Amino acid sequence: MSVLPSIPLLKLAEEATRQFAERFGRVPSLVAAAPGRVNLIGGHVDYNDGIVLPLAIDRYTVVAGDSNDSSTATLYSNDRHDECLTIQLDRPMAPQSDGWGNYARGVIAGFQQAGLVVPGHDAVIVSSVPIGGGLSSSASLEVALATLLEGLSKQMLDPKQKALLCQQAEHEFAGVPCGVMDQITAVFGQADQLVKIDCRSLDVELVPWDSQEVAILILNTHTAHQLPDGQYGLRRQQCTTALKKLGHDSWRDVTAGELDAKAGMLDEQELRRARHVVTEIQRSQLAVEAIKDRDWPLVGQQLFDSHESLRENFQVSCPELDLLVDEARRMGIPGGVYGMRMTGAGFGGCTVALVNPQRLDDVIDPLQTEFRHRFGRLPTAMVSRPSRGTHLIVSP
Numbered sequence: 001m002s003v004l005p006s007i008p009l010l011k012l013a014e015e016a017t018r019q020f021a022e023r024f025g026r027v028p029s030l031v032a033a034a035p036g037r038v039n040l041i042g043g044h045v046d047y048n049d050g051i052v053l054p055l056a057i058d059r060y061t062v063v064a065g066d067s068n069d070s071s072t073a074t075l076y077s078n079d080r081h082d083e084c085l086t087i088q089l090d091r092p093m094a095p096q097s098d099g100w101g102n103y104a105r106g107v108i109a110g111f112q113q114a115g116l117v118v119p120g121h122d123a124v125i126v127s128s129v130p131i132g133g134g135l136s137s138s139a140s141l142e143v144a145l146a147t148l149l150e151g152l153s154k155q156m157l158d159p160k161q162k163a164l165l166c167q168q169a170e171h172e173f174a175g176v177p178c179g180v181m182d183q184i185t186a187v188f189g190q191a192d193q194l195v196k197i198d199c200r201s202l203d204v205e206l207v208p209w210d211s212q213e214v215a216i217l218i219l220n221t222h223t224a225h226q227l228p229d230g231q232y233g234l235r236r237q238q239c240t241t242a243l244k245k246l247g248h249d250s251w252r253d254v255t256a257g258e259l260d261a262k263a264g265m266l267d268e269q270e271l272r273r274a275r276h277v278v279t280e281i282q283r284s285q286l287a288v289e290a291i292k293d294r295d296w297p298l299v300g301q302q303l304f305d306s307h308e309s310l311r312e313n314f315q316v317s318c319p320e321l322d323l324l325v326d327e328a329r330r331m332g333i334p335g336g337v338y339g340m341r342m343t344g345a346g347f348g349g350c351t352v353a354l355v356n357p358q359r360l361d362d363v364i365d366p367l368q369t370e371f372r373h374r375f376g377r378l379p380t381a382m383v384s385r386p387s388r389g390t391h392l393i394v395s396p
Contacts (some may be wrong), residue, residue: 002368003360003381006058007128009033013393014180018065018090020124023076028064030126030151034144035060036129037136037185038218038352039343040194041302042284043310046179048239048248048277049076049200053291054181055209055216055386056189058136059130061140062393063148063340065123073118075104077125084108088120095173103138106169107145114165116155130380132224138174138376139182142166147390156182160202163187177236178345189389196288207291211385214296214338219367220380221320223348233344239277242270251277276313280306300339300354304329307341316346320375322349327370328363336363 013031020028035056042052066073071090077083078102078145085101093109095102111118112224125144129137146162157165163183170176170183184204185195193206220391239251239329245265248254259278308323311317321342326339328351336359343352355363364381371379 001380002222002245003249003364003383006382009058009060009062009393012060012062012126012128013064016062016124016126017394018068019076019078019126019191020122023124024066024122026066029066030148030392031062031064031394032144032148032151032390032392033062034140034147034186035189035387036140037182038216038350038384039181039190040216040352041280041287041334041341043182043306043341043343044235044282044314044316044345045251045277045280045284046181046197046199047177047236049252049283050277051288052181052197052199053194053207053284053288054185054197055194055384056185056389057135057382057384059128059135059216059382059384061125061127061129061137061144063123063125064151064324064394065121065148067152068120068122070120072120073104073108073123074121075101075123075125079127079131080127081129091121093173095175100141102173103141103169105144106173107142107166108171110146110165110169111153114161117153118149119152121152130220132343132349133222134349135218135222136182136186136344138170138176139166139186142169143183143186143390144299147392151395159187160184169309175235186390189387191238191386191388192289193272193386200250204267205289205326208384209291209386210294212357215355215360217353217355217360217363218384219324219345219351219353220381220382221324221348221350222377222379223318231316231347235273235316238270238273240328242266242274244377245270246274251281254278254362256282267353272313272315276309279309296338296354297333300333300337301356303339303341310342310346314346316344318346318348320348320371320379321351323371324367324373324379327367328353331363331366335359
């Protein structure tokens with residue numbers, strides 16, 4: 001069994017501090033952290049007023065920073081092509097062509113638009129969240145930067161405001177029309193708690209999770225997805241168009257029966273998207289209650305059904321994801337697997353599975369072997385548990 005261990009958060013903080021001192025010649029005054037996330041269920045319904053059930057994972061983006069008494073922000077990241085970024089804070093923020101820098105610009109712009117002063121600062125970013133794996137490395141970066149800016153400016157945001165500010169950064173500067181699930185999870189995550197989000201009201205409920213009964217297994221296919229290439233936005237537009245044709249303002253008001261009755265109002269692609277959204281919202285609600293009842297076979301079935309709908313109706317899967325899920329389904333509960341689905345936006349990235357903790361070796365080994373046989377590489381296995389959301393590790 002080959003499992004990628006998590007790097008302890010304090011070690012990441014020590015590394016960020018070391019790099020900051022090496023690069024800027026002084027000790028950082030603040031170190032902020034924000035986690036990645038994995039979504040157990042609720043695929044592509046976060047921007048459709050659905051119910052989602054993510055958790056903050058024990059992989060973090062850490063930002064070490066300090067004010068520099070200037071009107072310039074200098075950010076360095078060796079996780080993103082060893083790049084150094086300089087942002088003039090006394091000029092209007094606008095997207096540039098340097099990729100990850102737009103996340104920082106978007107967060108800074110959000111603070112400025114909220115009337116908050118962003119001081120000049122230097123920062124170093126390190127991360128253990130896989131980039132391009134569907135575990136929300138972008139939201140992790142956004143929220144960690146926002147938490148650092150809160151500390152440097154001594155201006156605290158309302159938690160939901162911070163999540164929405166970071167979502168806006170992704171919309172306006174990174175060009176990804178994402179829902180707010182990733183950012184809310186990074187802000188509200190807690191140890192041993194799932195984060196149930198009602199994406200219509202933005203109400204958050206923490207759902208207790210017992211890691212002794214069931215393990216959360218993440219498999220990274222290393223098939224990188226590219227969200228800004230138009231496919232994500234296209235599906236979002238198809239959902240919006242379908243909902244308008246059905247005569248509703250929210251997918252929460254559309255029943256399966258009504259969708260069947262009005263199927264002729266939608267074209268084939270719109271109907272597929274609508275079927276996924278309506279049934280995925282139902283699956284998410286059922287999964288939440290089953291988790292509270294510790295009915296792991298029922299929870300697992302919702303994961304398998306979710307993947308099938310994401311593959312057939314939303315059409316965002318890929319051969320690598322399908323192989324893992326199909327093999328996991330074949331193994332089933334006798335083989336140690338309760339359920340598995342793709343997670344994240346799709347077109348690559350990761351699967352998430354619920355596994356008997358005593359059978360992890362029995363599950364991971366054959367899945368990695370079959371995947372390597374088919375695709376010539378090894379999927380990275382990670383075992384996680386619900387972890388703490390964003391916070392300052394080193395505070396004033």
